[in-house]
Amino acid sequence: MPKMNLSHFEAALLFSLLASVVLGVVTKNTDRERLHYGIYTFVCFMLALFGIGWLMYLGHG
């Protein structure tokens, strides 16, 4: 099996994308709601990723 070498950002992006798909599919009742929720969770993942990333950068000094 080939080895996958990803940066922190790439791995977190891939994780967010795949988790958002599943969370969108299993959560709501209509396809429209599922799509919106999937996008919403992906945006939340991205905000957390960049927010916590900047916090760590600034906190590190």
Add this chain to the structure above:
Amino acid sequence: MASEKNQKAPVEMRAWAPVIALGWLVPGGGHLLLKRTGRGVLLLVAITAMFLCGLMMRGTMFTPQGDDLLTVLINWGGWLGDFCGGILYLMAIWLGYAQPDVAGHVHDYGTKFLVTAGLLNVLAMVDAFEIARGKKS
């Protein structure tokens, strides 16, 4: 009389047990069994992709062991997460996947990908269970 009619009959176990079993074995399998093809395929692709990425990142599979409470919690919890991956976990073990725990962010992400794939499969199983019981469409 009217209240008796309004009461929902309990859904028999044989209606949802195969859905749960197939949902565990094959990610999205419960949805496919219930003719929710689109959602089933999406779950199958997303969960399988997450598990395969975990393998390609050389993530570690947990084994149920440990001495102190924290180690037991981490190892048993991690193993349970891995095990919920169903056939993906079983195939990886049967084919001899045994990655030692090594340092490095890629390996660490891989371990998390493997566990999360199993946990997302649990969510898919719960969703399939609710569909089988008629609580969701």
